[in-house]
Amino acid sequence: MIVRAGLFTLCSSALLSLLPYFAKYELGFDSTGFGMLLGSFGMGAVIGGIEFLPRLRPKVSVESMIIGSIALLSMVTFSVGYIQDFGILCLLMALGGAAHITILSTFYTIGAKSAPKWIGARVLAIYLLILNGGLAIGSVIWGAVANEIGIPVTLSLAAISLVATILTKKHYNSTSLDNLDFTPVSDHWPLPPQHSIEPSEYKNQALITIEYSSINSNISAGFEQITRELGCLLKSEGMAYWELFQDPTDMGHYIEIRIADTWTDHMRQHEFVTKNIQVMENKISDLIKDCPTPKVVHYVGKSSSIW
Template sequence: MLLAATLLGVLTLGGMTTSWVLLALTFAIGVGAAMNSPAWQAILPEMVPVRDLRPAVALNAMSVNLARALGPALAGLVIAATSAGLVFLLNALSFLGVMLVLYRWRSEPRAGNLPTERTLGAIRAGLRYVRHAQPLRVVLWRTGAFILFGSILWALLPVLSRNLGLRSTGYGALLGCFGIGAVAGGMFLPKVRHRRSTDSLLGAATVLLAAVILGLAYVSSFVGLCLVMVIGGLAWIVIMSSLNAAAQTAVPGWVRARALAVYQLVFQGGVALGSALWGAVASRFDLPTAFLAASFGLILGLVLTSRFRLEAGESLDLTPSLHWPEPTIIIEPSPDDGPVLVMVEYCIDPQQASEFALAMQVLRVIRLRDGGTNWGLYQDSSDVSRVVETFVVESWAEHQRQHERVTRSDRAVEEAVRSFHQGEGPKVSHLFYLRGSRKP
């Protein structure tokens, strides 16, 4: 982003910026922002205690919306006094400030002697976690249902301003009002968060934003629009801080950046898809129809996704439990040895087989989420009290990472499963392919 902004500033000052150059460098800045955003959000939990995470997320969202409101106004003043090229160079200078802060910030080193995950393997692990993590999938569903319709605010507000005869100053004033509402919402949130659940706050803010979008369809006075935008900023900050905080608290630290990248993909993809959709609707019909449809869509999305509760992720204790014992091995495998077949043998009361199988389905999701594949549960035909759980891990290093990924909430699930076991702890075996045999 620093290089792209600097190049854009230099080319603009030199009079060499064409539409294609502007699009290409804007695309480059967008790529940088897409890479930066998940990492930026992932380090928030390292900067503040857990109890302060939600206010920190709200403060971060408030600063983004404040910058969105003040940025165009400041840029307009700089352009009026100097030129557009200087605006781009000042933008590049801001990246230097961020880099300096990150350079001086020292995070606590993470203990561990496992090799670094390979890029493709890390991507697979992140996607696998998202696939099997129900609390995070709830956040993704709620985010998609919101942003597909809420994106109309940013897609058609410039068109609305133009149709009402507002110039750049008027449009900037509307954004400023939105920023004022966002700041007010950020200050308002901590006072009500202790009295209202996340889902109730999200629902109320969504209904309020739907009313704001409906108001954009019928309010034609500038003062009225400013008031509507203030309310919209308040509703937007409540929604965004609720979703961001839910995404942050739904995943453990080892996969947080990857999970938030998927969250950002859903959000930004929804913005792109929604902008194209509402632009097409406005072109085919008119602006009031588009705003009316989006307002109805927000309410419909809220109704359809309300059964997915964000509070489910708040009750999880994602602290690593580190309770798995070290495997008993004669010859130390290399990290890349594998795949590894893990077998866990249980001795249960056959009369409780159905209840045991149900409890194992919860554990199955945890195994698959943390790196296992080909999970299975088998009962010995010669001894019906003997039940064997199996799953495959791609390498010995990946299985060792499984040991580090088990959380305290996962441990509670394992203890519920082991309550069915009779005798000493279940026997755990680790099997490698015999050298010379053919791997499937």
């Protein structure tokens, strides 16, 4: 979501950033005309958010909404650079506003689904930072480009770049989030014996080791794959470091290392561990059910620095 939202904002910023100069010097509109164009964009966003989005979401997939809205906004961006009629321009700006709000709200929904609720505020903060940063940087870039080659050609380039952002769906496809469940299951991880450590050590890092032994060679590949997927989820939910190590002298012996920034953070992870983690750990348990029970040990760091 972060990558796609950032690229989209960089490319889409051309339309609004160049609109004031374009309306005055290319089209000859006064402040009222510019206000009408910008107002049409805003009205399109309002109508799109109230009327169209609630109707589209139950019928159209998230990815289809993103692609369709980007295609519509790119068409609007391209057309604005070559159309002189005020009425048609207002209509185009309204369509652009509807497409713009559809994309922004959809990206926000993806962001909300891709992170646990307890860090939802951080996700929103990063999302807003990306949007505003992309708008600022994109406006400077497109302004510099327009100064060299003119606004109509610049808007055409922006429209092409918008279409090109669709290619990022190959690596950042929203459908991969459909099966994620961030519902907390606080009883999944039992509290460690050291949960009542001295308050002075609350800010020290936490090291968790999980030792697996006698992993049969016929299940080792599946075990490593599922464990790596678990590691990705753990890091996405706040674990500072994760790695799986194998003993080269005993190929069935593995040690999983997890590090949390502070002991307090790790206790919070115990409280907010999600069903995603539970499902992955249950898969590992089912896979190694004929092997010895993994040994879990918690350690408290003797310094407050992660490295």
